Amino acid sequence: MDDSKEYCPYCGADLQGDPIPKELQRHYGNATHFSRKISISSLEADRVIRWQCPDCKGEWERE
Numbered sequence: 405m406d407d408s409k410e411y412c413p414y415c416g417a418d419l420q421g422d423p424i425p426k427e428l429q430r431h432y433g434n435a436t437h438f439s440r441k442i443s444i445s446s447l448e449a450d451r452v453i454r455w456q457c458p459d460c461k462g463e464w465e466r467e
Contacts, residue, residue: 410439414462 410419421438429435444454444463456463 410441412457412460412462413464414457415460417457417459419457 411417412419417440419440421440423437424432424435432438440458442456442458443452444456445451446453452466454463454465
């Protein structure tokens with residue numbers, strides 16, 4: 405994963421978090437930054453089904 409930015413589809417907030425230290429990036433699939441998105445999980449499916457913006461609280465489906 406590169407350092408491409410993500411934005412909230414509702415308020416346009418930048419969802420890219422702080423940089424991941426180089427020595428730890430391999431543990432995060434080589435991502436360069438943490439994400440500010442909040443994951444919403446399904447107990448039945450035991451997986452992330454939606455995302456939430458930490459700023460406006462808008463929610464959208466996981467793609």
